[in-house]
Amino acid sequence: MHAAALPRALGRALLPRHPAQAIALGFGTAILLGTTLLMLPISKVGPGGADFLSALFTATSAVCVTGLAVVDTATYWTPFGQVAILLMIQLGGFGIMSFASLLAVLMARRLGLKSRISAATETKSRGFGDVRSVLLGVLKTTIVVELIVAALLALRFGFGYGSSPWHALWQGVFHSVSAFNNAGFALFSDNLMGFVGDPWICLPIAAAIIVGGLGFPVLFELHRQYRKPLHWTMNTKLVLSGTAILLTTGTAFITALEWDNPGTLGRLSSADKLLAGFFQSVMTRTAGFNSVDLSQMDPATWLGMDILMFIGGGPAGTAGGLKITTFAVLFFILLTEIRGGTAVNVFGKRLSRSVHRQAITIVLLAVALVVGSTMTLMLITDFSFDALLFETISAFATVGLSTGITAALPPAGQLLLVLLMFVGRLGPVTLASALALRSRQLLYEFPKERPLIG
Amino acid sequence: MHAAALPRALGRALLPRHPAQAIALGFGTAILLGTTLLMLPISKVGPGGADFLSALFTATSAVCVTGLAVVDTATYWTPFGQVAILLMIQLGGFGIMSFASLLAVLMARRLGLKSRISAATETKSRGFGDVRSVLLGVLKTTIVVELIVAALLALRFGFGYGSSPWHALWQGVFHSVSAFNNAGFALFSDNLMGFVGDPWICLPIAAAIIVGGLGFPVLFELHRQYRKPLHWTMNTKLVLSGTAILLTTGTAFITALEWDNPGTLGRLSSADKLLAGFFQSVMTRTAGFNSVDLSQMDPATWLGMDILMFIGGGPAGTAGGLKITTFAVLFFILLTEIRGGTAVNVFGKRLSRSVHRQAITIVLLAVALVVGSTMTLMLITDFSFDALLFETISAFATVGLSTGITAALPPAGQLLLVLLMFVGRLGPVTLASALALRSRQLLYEFPKERPLIG
Numbered sequence: 001m002h003a004a005a006l007p008r009a010l011g012r013a014l015l016p017r018h019p020a021q022a023i024a025l026g027f028g029t030a031i032l033l034g035t036t037l038l039m040l041p042i043s044k045v046g047p048g049g050a051d052f053l054s055a056l057f058t059a060t061s062a063v064c065v066t067g068l069a070v071v072d073t074a075t076y077w078t079p080f081g082q083v084a085i086l087l088m089i090q091l092g093g094f095g096i097m098s099f100a101s102l103l104a105v106l107m108a109r110r111l112g113l114k115s116r117i118s119a120a121t122e123t124k125s126r127g128f129g130d131v132r133s134v135l136l137g138v139l140k141t142t143i144v145v146e147l148i149v150a151a152l153l154a155l156r157f158g159f160g161y162g163s164s165p166w167h168a169l170w171q172g173v174f175h176s177v178s179a180f181n182n183a184g185f186a187l188f189s190d191n192l193m194g195f196v197g198d199p200w201i202c203l204p205i206a207a208a209i210i211v212g213g214l215g216f217p218v219l220f221e222l223h224r225q226y227r228k229p230l231h232w233t234m235n236t237k238l239v240l241s242g243t244a245i246l247l248t249t250g251t252a253f254i255t256a257l258e259w260d261n262p263g264t265l266g267r268l269s270s271a272d273k274l275l276a277g278f279f280q281s282v283m284t285r286t287a288g289f290n291s292v293d294l295s296q297m298d299p300a301t302w303l304g305m306d307i308l309m310f311i312g313g314g315p316a317g318t319a320g321g322l323k324i325t326t327f328a329v330l331f332f333i334l335l336t337e338i339r340g341g342t343a344v345n346v347f348g349k350r351l352s353r354s355v356h357r358q359a360i361t362i363v364l365l366a367v368a369l370v371v372g373s374t375m376t377l378m379l380i381t382d383f384s385f386d387a388l389l390f391e392t393i394s395a396f397a398t399v400g401l402s403t404g405i406t407a408a409l410p411p412a413g414q415l416l417l418v419l420l421m422f423v424g425r426l427g428p429v430t431l432a433s434a435l436a437l438r439s440r441q442l443l444y445e446f447p448k449e450r451p452l453i454g
Numbered sequence: 455m456h457a458a459a460l461p462r463a464l465g466r467a468l469l470p471r472h473p474a475q476a477i478a479l480g481f482g483t484a485i486l487l488g489t490t491l492l493m494l495p496i497s498k499v500g501p502g503g504a505d506f507l508s509a510l511f512t513a514t515s516a517v518c519v520t521g522l523a524v525v526d527t528a529t530y531w532t533p534f535g536q537v538a539i540l541l542m543i544q545l546g547g548f549g550i551m552s553f554a555s556l557l558a559v560l561m562a563r564r565l566g567l568k569s570r571i572s573a574a575t576e577t578k579s580r581g582f583g584d585v586r587s588v589l590l591g592v593l594k595t596t597i598v599v600e601l602i603v604a605a606l607l608a609l610r611f612g613f614g615y616g617s618s619p620w621h622a623l624w625q626g627v628f629h630s631v632s633a634f635n636n637a638g639f640a641l642f643s644d645n646l647m648g649f650v651g652d653p654w655i656c657l658p659i660a661a662a663i664i665v666g667g668l669g670f671p672v673l674f675e676l677h678r679q680y681r682k683p684l685h686w687t688m689n690t691k692l693v694l695s696g697t698a699i700l701l702t703t704g705t706a707f708i709t710a711l712e713w714d715n716p717g718t719l720g721r722l723s724s725a726d727k728l729l730a731g732f733f734q735s736v737m738t739r740t741a742g743f744n745s746v747d748l749s750q751m752d753p754a755t756w757l758g759m760d761i762l763m764f765i766g767g768g769p770a771g772t773a774g775g776l777k778i779t780t781f782a783v784l785f786f787i788l789l790t791e792i793r794g795g796t797a798v799n800v801f802g803k804r805l806s807r808s809v810h811r812q813a814i815t816i817v818l819l820a821v822a823l824v825v826g827s828t829m830t831l832m833l834i835t836d837f838s839f840d841a842l843l844f845e846t847i848s849a850f851a852t853v854g855l856s857t858g859i860t861a862a863l864p865p866a867g868q869l870l871l872v873l874l875m876f877v878g879r880l881g882p883v884t885l886a887s888a889l890a891l892r893s894r895q896l897l898y899e900f901p902k903e904r905p906l907i908g
């Protein structure tokens with residue numbers, strides 16, 4: 001056997017056959033370890049340890065970078081518990097970003113698609129070469145963004161709010177990691193409501209969230225090809241334009257609907273209203289911090305945010321939801337039909353037909369899951385439809401925003417949210433790649449027919 | 455000029471160029487005439503005539519066979535007014551059934567599809583021949599079904615409830631026409647709640663609704679080919695199996711969720727619970743009568759009924775909604791993707807690819823319209839999200855069920871419902887045929903690319 005072949009063969013043997021099983025196993029293990037850690041008395045303020053359900057919920061919420069909470073992160077957990085949560089967030093965020101990026105490389109190779117990451121890693125030997133370069137790329141991106149944002153936040157917490165240097169650093173690191181990984185956990189009992197008018201806190205956090213939510217393939221391409229926007233892949237163009245449109249629309253929508261609401265934006269200055277509206281709009285990409293009291297919002301605003309959260313961020317990043325690109329595919333199908341076109345063209349490229357049915361499949365299954373879960377929660381609780389729909393979408397899209405009912409749900413309801421966070425975090429990306437990678441054989445074809453529709 | 459050519463040329467000149475414009479014009483005219491009729495003092499009980507908005511709303515609801523009401527049909531309108539409403543229902547139901555059937559024939563001819571009606575009318579000369587045979591077919595079906603059901607109902611009203619012969623006949627005819635045309639208007643202030651346990655009233659009405667909701671192409675084929683189910687078209691198979699599945703699921707769902715609810719099924723015997731559950735399930739196919747108090751239902755039941763109403767009945771019949779076949783297309787796309795198939799096969803036939811995108815387009819536009827309208831109603835009223843969503847879907851799918859808020863909506867809200875009924879009645883069928891009939895030219899094809907989704 002050739003000397004270099006040994007580690008490669010060993011690697012192949014250790015690598016799991018089914019990527020979906022591997023990532024589910026990995027996330028499951030991390031959640032159980034995290035639950036155990038959080039149940040230790042050292043993690044919880046006061047005597048005794050946390051109960052199993054609170055620990056499980058918090059660990060799932062952290063590993064799946066969701067941010068929903070049944071206990072107050074600021075007062076319930078000790079610094080040890082908070083560090084554990086931070087590590088889980090970082091592990092979960094890094095895990096999902098790398099996993100999805102590796103799947104993207106795998107898909108690009110197998111389907112012969114255009115992809116910068118794939119092309120860059122092609123130069124190295126196939127096998128470990130590309131895995132390593134992707135993991136290193138994700139790691140570098142994570143560290144660079146988190147360090148910059150942590151430094152900015154630490155400076156502000158130190159000089160603006162009088163935190164001691166070490167405490168300011170801890171606050172900066174925690175919120176930076178929580179932001180870049182789209183987790184939404186904060187060290188304040190009222191989340192970020194104390195900073196609603198402070199751009200020095202809100203804007204770096206928003207920036208970290210947006211960057212993390214663009215996804216690694218987009219960041220990679222922006223880094224390599226920032227001078228040549230015309231050469232970007234369809235994925236990058238869709239994510240960037242989609243993010244811009246959703247952020248703008250979301251800001252306008254939230255700001256307009258809540259402008260006079262005394263419980264949310266009403267008492268703020270016009271500039272602060274805009275900042276808070278923008279911040280909440282960014283949060284639906286699916287970070288989950290809040291700088292205003294969501295329980296006081298108009299239910300119509302919730303409904304709009306439901307849609308934004310369900311769409312989510314870019315693929316192969318830290319954002320959740322069904323991804324901007326999935327809805328972009330549906331949108332361009334719609335546009336083509338209305339215009340009467342034959343092929344679905346996007347930015348001068350034809351959208352592969354196989355992706356049409358895959359996008360519909362993912363959206364239909366997600367809608368069924370969200371509606372079914374909401375209905376279940378309606379049957380086992382007395383909360384209103386709008387609050388439960390918001391909570392369900394927030395869990396499934398791993399957003400972490402809440403109208404304030406999470407802690408008051410019965411254990412069965414909290415377990416359902418745990419399940420939704422897990423499925424919502426891993427389901428869409430694994431399903432999408434499974435559908436795309438499956439080998440299909442056309443054995444015979446039936447005669448064509450069509451029913452009447454509409 | 456040949457003698458026979460004159461009436462044909464005249465017909466061509468009078469026939470509108472765009473079928474969608476013709477039907478919109480026709481329905482609009484009928485609504486305005488109906489509004490005028492209902493504003494006459496002779497139509498309204500007591501002094502003076504009805505106000506414009508109430509008359510417009512009632513006329514739209516009747517012509518679009520919806521059944522939503524801002525005034526009590528039983529006590530607000532005189533017998534003259536009620537006859538006017540009945541005529542509008544019959545005109546609207548006949549209009550939509552014929553229009554959609556004619557479009558179906560046109561599509562089958564142009565696209566070279568399999569269709570029994572088209573084949574049957576082929577034998578006559580093209581042009582007026584098929585139009586006449588379709589109109590006659592729809593007329594015959596309507597008269598036969600309505601007469602049978604009217605007779606059954608009249609007997610029951612006469613012998614079971616002591617109505618005088620002429621009054622029983624009037625009650626029989628009104629409810630039969632209202633049922634077959636899926637209109638949902640009733641001559642009782644509590645709709646059909648007084649007959650919740652009476653199968654002699656409920657079952658004939660349910661039968662008329664189901665038959666009307668199957669659509670003319672299905673009825674035509676059942677009539678011609680009832681011995682050869684294997685030779686039925688995909689459309690007939692989908693509508694029949696879909697109707698059976700939705701009725702069964704709906705009955706089980708409503709009966710189970712409302713079983714112990716004292717406001718709805720709770721105080722009934724087990725047999726009556728089943729009858730009432732079945733009846734309400736039939737109503738979502740989109741008739742809109744009610745034999746129980748919908749305002750007392752669990753919001754989870756509303757949510758389930760929202761879905762059933764949105765799906766609606768069969769194409770080219772009197773039912774509203776997006777049609778069973780539209781959702782069947784989406785369902786089979788999903789099934790094919792999950793199974794890893796290459797072509798979407800339904801009952802041993804391949805589902806035409808063009809219909810995939812058309813179904814998605816119609817569903818997406820409808821979802822956008824329903825969500826947008828619900829949000830608008832949330833902004834201009836204080837009613838809850840679940841009640842407003844129910845009302846919006848009920849109007850758009852021309853169902854006519856209500857949680858009881860219709861009359862309490864502000865004028866702007868009622869006008870929005872008027873618009874929704876009109877668009878919901880004519881929009882899906884005209885859009886579907888417009889998409890299918892458009893000539894498409896493939897001039898060039900871009901290189902293929904696909905974004906990451908999920």
Ligand SMILES: [K+]
Nearest residue numbers: 066182287399
């Ligand atoms: K989150």
Ligand SMILES: [K+]
Nearest residue numbers: 520636741853
């Ligand atoms: K109706």
